[in-house]
Amino acid sequence: MFENDADTNSSPSQNNDTNNSSAEYLRRAAQACSAGDAVLGMHLYLxxxxxxSHGAYLSDSAAVDGLRQxxxxxxxxxxxxxxxxxxxxLEPYMTPEEVAxxxxxxxxxxxxxxxEFGLTREDLEDMTDMISQDFLGLSAAPFMMKVEHRQSKTPSSVPSGHDDVKELQKKPDEGKAVEKTGDQVATTEYIERLTYRDIVGFRDAVATMNGFGVGMQDDPQFKELVETLNVRHGLKKMPIIxxxxxxAPVRExxxxxxxxxxxxxxxxAIRMHMEENLQGMPVLCVMAQADNQPKLNAARNSFEGGGVLVLEDIDLWGSPIADAAADDMGMFAYAQLSRGAREAINLIRSAVENPDVYVLASAGGDGEVDGFFYDxxxxxxxxxxxxxxxxxRADLxxxxxSEHPSMRSIDRSALVRYSAGMSRFDIYMAAREAVEDAYKASLVARRYQPVKADNMYEKLAAYQPLDSEEYRQLEDAVIEDFRAEIDRMDDLLNGVGD
Structure with missing residues (x-):
């Protein structure tokens, strides 16, 4: 029967294109399965x-149905x-439920x-927990991924991430990225939308990025330079290299x-970062702003057009791929633990290779980024x-x-000197703590009280190393301020006695 079909298809035909060939394979696969040869049918369906799929962007529905068979x-x-x-x-053509x-x-x-090798399921489960916790650094569930839709709020003096408010989202189907997750947990996180004009104390870092052309989009001379370079080099726009x-020493x-x-x-933009779930296991969170989502190719798991991929605190990410040999145990670990990680890796790789996509990553100064991510x-x-x-620091x-008028009476030059070696985030937090203490004291006294210098110095000292010169100076300043306060009380008492 197959020989007659082969003779028929070997003759010249104007319709012997890709779709007809695929249909012929499907017909033969169905015949093989009907004849009881499931192995041959499986290979013919594939x-x-x-x-x-050859030369086409997406396969027709009949071929996909054959792949399901x-x-x-x-x-x-x-x-x-x-x-x-x-x-x-088959995965790009599946629903999230089918994928799971x-x-x-x-x-x-x-x-x-x-x-078959004598290992019980209990032994394998224990081994899986060990591998996931000690080697791969990811959750044992193959699709532990959370999607958050972000909206913006008005910038404030507190660094991004300090006052974030999270609430549950009742529509998990909102956004294309949700369709790619197995365990759908959607939230909305309100964050600041910042530019270089909104942050203070980053003058040198901004100058560095200006050298790469970031933040120079409103500069007429730079725009003229880019236009000249585009013409001379034959490019349509400035490339993302x-x-x-x-x-930074402090990751905030x-x-x-x-x-x-x-x-x-x-x-x-799409943001990625690691969080811990209720079991203490790391979970990869993929987020996009609800009002400004990039276009994604669901089939290829990649960006369509321009966009930004943001990888937060990448030094805290564990390598998602173990150095396991290609044996049954290695394949078991890969199938059990790496499905969600594989999707994330494909998205990151496609973004790096896409000349229209910026890739931004952050890390703490003391953390070491895994070599896997550098590659x-x-x-x-x-x-x-x-x-x-x-x-x-003076700018800070x-x-x-300007944000807290109750601090304007404190000597600014002293604050600049005593905050040497502190991060921007720590300076903001020390100031915030001092303002809150003064506010509480005002409530107790039932009258306004400004931030006192000695209280501000105490807050700064809490962020300085004990063996640092700044800590010693702060300690002396607090003692001197305390002595001055004692002298003022003595003068007041002496005046009352007279």
Whole structure:
């Protein structure tokens, strides 16, 4: 029967195109399955999909249905390796529920395979927990991913992330990214929308980014230069060459500057960061602003057009791929633990390779970024954000005094001197704590009381190392201020006695 079909198709025909060839494979696959040859049918269904996909962006529905048949046959025949390959091809055409069910089916196939070697399911579960916690650094669930839609609020003097408010979102289908998750947990997080004009104390870092052309979009001379370079080099626009990695001794400074850089770029963005779930396991969170979402290609898991990918605190991310050998145990670990990580890696890689997408990452100065991510983000330009210089600290205290008038009586030069070595975030927090103490004292006294210098110095001392020169100076300043207060009380008492 097959020989007659082959003779028929070997003759020249104007309609012998890709779709007809795919349809022929599907017909032969159905005949093979009817004849009881499930293995041949499975391979023919897979071949039909490959033929239909060749040179096309998406396969037709008949080929996809055939691929689903191949998946069912692979699972029935317990062909685990082939089932994993088919799942990779079929995943873009699945619903989130189908993806989760198929991942569980792959897990069962891996467990069945390993049980043939005498390992019980209880032993395998214990081993999985050990691998996920000690080696991969990710949750044992294959789709532990949370999606948050972000909206903006008015900038304030407190660094981004300090006063974030989260509330549950009742519409989990809002946004395309939600469709790619297995465990859908959607929230709305209100964050600041910053630019370089909204942040204070980053003068040197801003100058560095201006050198790369970021934040210069309103400069007429720079725009003229870019137009000239585009003409001379034959490009339509300024290319995006490197990934920017922002590092600071305190990660809040790096994240605030990265948020301002994102605002300067002004393109739709996707943010990624790690959080801990209720079980204490790390969970990858993927977020997009509800009012400014980038366009994503769901089939390829990549950006469409321009955008920004933001990776927060990447030094806290564990490598999502273990150095496991390609044996049954290594494949089991990969199928069990790396599905969600694989999607994230594909999105990051596609963003790095896309010339229209900016990739921004942040890290704490004391943290070390895993070599896996350096390779993934390559080429990388590291932007080190040092602690604020004396002039930057002066800008910070001027800004704080403008926001909190009750601090204007304190000697600004002393504040600049005593806050040496402190991060911008710590300076803001010390000032905020002093303002709150003065506010509470005013409530108790039933009258306005400004921020006292000795209280401000105490707050600064709490952020300075005990063996530092600044701590010693602050200690002396507090004692001197206390002595002055005692002298004023003595004078008051002496005056009353007279």
């Amino acid at each position: 071949a039909a999909f490959e033929k239909a 191949a998946w069912r046959l692979a699972c029935k025949l317990k062909e685990r390796s082939l089932a994993e390959y088919i799942f990779e091809k 069910q198929s991942a569980e089916q792959l897990q069962r196939l891996a467990l069945d395979k390993l049980e 490197d990934t920017y990695l922002f590092r 400074d790096a994240n605030q500057f990265m948020s301002a850089t994102l605002g300067e770029i002004g393109l739709p 993934l983000l390559d080429p990388v330009t590291v932007v080190d954000i040092d602690d604020p210089s004396p002039s930057e 205290w001027i800004h704080i005094a």
